[in-house]
Amino acid sequence: MPVIEIKNVSKTFKTVKAVNELSLTINQGEFVALLGPNGAGKTTLIEMIEGIQSPDKGEIHIMGKTWKGHAHELHHLIGLSLQETKFIDKLNTEETLNLFGSFYNLPKSRTEEVLDMVNLQAKRKTFTVNLSGGQRQRLALGIALLNNPKILLLDEPTTGLDPGARRELWYILEKLKKEYNTTMILTTHYMEEAEYLCERILIMDKGRFIAEGTLNELTQKHGEGEIIEINLDKEINLSGISGIKKTNWEIPNQKGRIYVDNIAETLPALTAITSTQNIKILELECRRMTLDDLFISMTGRHLHE
Amino acid sequence: MNNSLYQIIVIQFKSFFREPAILFWAVLFPILMAWVLGIAFTEKGEGNATVYFIYDLRKSRSLEKERTETFGKETGNPVKVKFLYKSKEEALEAVKKGEISLFIEEKGDSLIYNFDPANAEVQLTHLLIDKGWNKNASRSRMAALTTRGTRYIDFLIPGLIALGIMNTCLWGIGWNLIELRMKKLLRRMVATPMKKSTFMFALMITRIILSGFESVLLFLFAYMYFDMQLEGSLLALLLIYLGGIFAFSGIAIIVASRTSSSQVGNGLINFVSLPMMVLSGIFFNYHNFPDWAMPVIKSMPLTVLADSIRSIFIEGYSVTEILIPLLILFITGAITYIIGLRIFKWY
Numbered sequence: 065m066p067v068i069e070i071k072n073v074s075k076t077f078k079t080v081k082a083v084n085e086l087s088l089t090i091n092q093g094e095f096v097a098l099l100g101p102n103g104a105g106k107t108t109l110i111e112m113i114e115g116i117q118s119p120d121k122g123e124i125h126i127m128g129k130t131w132k133g134h135a136h137e138l139h140h141l142i143g144l145s146l147q148e149t150k151f152i153d154k155l156n157t158e159e160t161l162n163l164f165g166s167f168y169n170l171p172k173s174r175t176e177e178v179l180d181m182v183n184l185q186a187k188r189k190t191f192t193v194n195l196s197g198g199q200r201q202r203l204a205l206g207i208a209l210l211n212n213p214k215i216l217l218l219d220e221p222t223t224g225l226d227p228g229a230r231r232e233l234w235y236i237l238e239k240l241k242k243e244y245n246t247t248m249i250l251t252t253h254y255m256e257e258a259e260y261l262c263e264r265i266l267i268m269d270k271g272r273f274i275a276e277g278t279l280n281e282l283t284q285k286h287g288e289g290e291i292i293e294i295n296l297d298k299e300i301n302l303s304g305i306s307g308i309k310k311t312n313w314e315i316p317n318q319k320g321r322i323y324v325d326n327i328a329e330t331l332p333a334l335t336a337i338t339s340t341q342n343i344k345i346l347e348l349e350c351r352r353m354t355l356d357d358l359f360i361s362m363t364g365r366h367l368h369e
Numbered sequence: 370m371n372n373s374l375y376q377i378i379v380i381q382f383k384s385f386f387r388e389p390a391i392l393f394w395a396v397l398f399p400i401l402m403a404w405v406l407g408i409a410f411t412e413k414g415e416g417n418a419t420v421y422f423i424y425d426l427r428k429s430r431s432l433e434k435e436r437t438e439t440f441g442k443e444t445g446n447p448v449k450v451k452f453l454y455k456s457k458e459e460a461l462e463a464v465k466k467g468e469i470s471l472f473i474e475e476k477g478d479s480l481i482y483n484f485d486p487a488n489a490e491v492q493l494t495h496l497l498i499d500k501g502w503n504k505n506a507s508r509s510r511m512a513a514l515t516t517r518g519t520r521y522i523d524f525l526i527p528g529l530i531a532l533g534i535m536n537t538c539l540w541g542i543g544w545n546l547i548e549l550r551m552k553k554l555l556r557r558m559v560a561t562p563m564k565k566s567t568f569m570f571a572l573m574i575t576r577i578i579l580s581g582f583e584s585v586l587l588f589l590f591a592y593m594y595f596d597m598q599l600e601g602s603l604l605a606l607l608l609i610y611l612g613g614i615f616a617f618s619g620i621a622i623i624v625a626s627r628t629s630s631s632q633v634g635n636g637l638i639n640f641v642s643l644p645m646m647v648l649s650g651i652f653f654n655y656h657n658f659p660d661w662a663m664p665v666i667k668s669m670p671l672t673v674l675a676d677s678i679r680s681i682f683i684e685g686y687s688v689t690e691i692l693i694p695l696l697i698l699f700i701t702g703a704i705t706y707i708i709g710l711r712i713f714k715w716y
Contacts, residue, residue: 114560115560116556116559116560116716136562139560139561139562140562142560144557144560146553146556146557149552149553149554149557150552150553150554151552151554152380152384152549152552152554153384154383154384154387154388155380155383155384159380159383162371162376163376163377163380164557164558164561165371166371166372166373166375166376166377167373167558167561167562167563168561168562169371169373169562170371171371172371207557211561
């Protein structure tokens with residue numbers, strides 16, 4: 065039985081179709097990343113799974129149950145962490161966990177287990193107002209983990225964190241997957257995060273999924289291979305170089321992107337031509353396609369817009 | 370056992386006692402205010418006045434240069450008057466300079482009091498002096514009302530207790546809810562199996578305990594410092610207290626039901642509390658307001674609460690005599706709770 069089953073779900077706010085005829089099935093133990101620019105409908109979708117919004121059309125089943133009439137059971141199955149959570153200032157980490165634990169009727173010993181899991185034992189007596197951004201997000205995750213949830217919903221869990229704090233959170237989530245076979249849906253702006261944690265990436269735009277798969281599958285299916293970004297002092301004539309799929313110039317034949325099958329094959333030919341045509345290379349960057357590049361090539365807009 | 374009702378109450382207490390500023394404003398400030406106002410309006414110190422006296426020089430006797438006499442001792446509010454013997458020219462000049470506001474002229478057997486009739490205080494002084502000098506000729510006597518229940522402090526303390534109940538609910542519950550919504554903690558909480566009714570109930574219980582503590586401290590202070598007594602029934606006081614908490618926590622929930630902005634929240638709470646604070650006769654009797662305003666003033670929850678507490682303290686009311694106000698407060702609470710929870714936004 066799938067853990068989450070979404071069938072033809074739509075949700076409209078006034079005139080905006082936030083979610084448009086979406087269907088999605090998520091199995092036990094899957095880590096799924098939802099990527100998309102602001103306003104793509106990620107948060108609305110998550111909120112419908114969380115049960116605080118109800119779909120205008122379509123059905124959402126969680127472990128075979130809908131929110132109607134099963135709210136109490138479903139609250140026990142789901143753990144969630146919201147964007148930039150704040151807590152009661154003058155309560156410490158341990159007290160905050162005890163408070164939320166009491167809502168699930170959990171003994172205080174559970175607080176100890178969670179403090180270990182999210183690596184906050186050393187900060188148990190620190191007021192939440194004095195926690196760092198990373199510690200605060202770990203506390204938010206700790207609260208999400210209190211009830212040993214089957215499903216974790218994380219809305220931008222690492223936005224605004226420094227790379228070290230972000231990695232620390234990733235390790236915790238990785239461990240959960242291995243040890244508890246938790247199912248997780250995560251929204252994020254960070255490609256590395258989606259790539260590191262999730263085997264399935266769903267790209268959303270205007271209330272629909274526009275692509276789905278692992279990062280490799282996505283780049284193979286939708287991408288244009290690899291990218292050479294180049295800036296030259298005068299126009300170049302590229303005829304005669306093989307392996308160029310497409311170009312995207314800011315200044316015609318002088319500054320822009322060259323999409324190629326394989327950088328290793330095309331780059332030597334390109335540099336050879338610049339010297340024969342007596343052109344100076346001002347800037348050069350070669351890279352694999354990122355999710356942002358993918359998004360641009362599919363929609364013409366940036367992920368972060 | 371990790372009971373959620375208990376936990377919510379405990380965290381309320383912890384955040385209360387860990388914020389020294391809240392402790393000051395909620396507990397010490399009302400006591401300080403009672404002390405200052407109580408002294409200012411009840412125990413006036415000895416007054417002083419300087420009065421020039423102009424002799425009729427046609428009468429022959431030995432002349433003094435100055436003399437001091439105290440008047441109005443029997444009122445408990447005496448005025449010490451220093452008489453300086455001067456000429457009329459000197460007196461007029463001193464009046465112009467503002468050094469004195471009264472001079473007495475002797476003309477044969479009569480005394481002429483010269484003063485500005487618009488100055489109420491000097492009018493009073495002249496009466497005190499006149500009365501003091503004619504003690505034996507007059508039938509009237511002055512007596513100070515100092516028995517309990519008639520002093521300003523007896524009026525003030527029950528009012529302050531009522532005001533404390535309103536403030537602790539509006540700020541303690543209302544502000545708290547707005548802050549929790551702002552921090553998205555309300556939303557986080559309803560995503561757990563927590564019962565909403567348990568949550569609201571816990572907020573009210575917290576206020577019953579905290580405000581009780583504040584009120585008892587305030588009364589103890591008035592009891593020790595001003596010898597204030599509870600004349601009426603303790604049970605009646607307890608019931609009206611619970612009614613007040615219930616009514617004002619319901620109002621707090623309505624006030625805090627929608628907004629997640631601290632400015633709007635602040636404005637809303639002040640919008641509700643300030644008119645009541647001014648009109649409900651906390652500091653001064655509301656009977657000085659025009660007659661047409663009386664029905665409005667009397668129907669305000671704070672007026673109902675303050676008047677009832679006052680009647681129990683001063684007039685010795687029992688439960689049967691406060692049944693109607695009690696009913697009003699509980700109905701107000703029930704209606705505001707029902708409406709408040711219906712329109713309440715958890716996220």
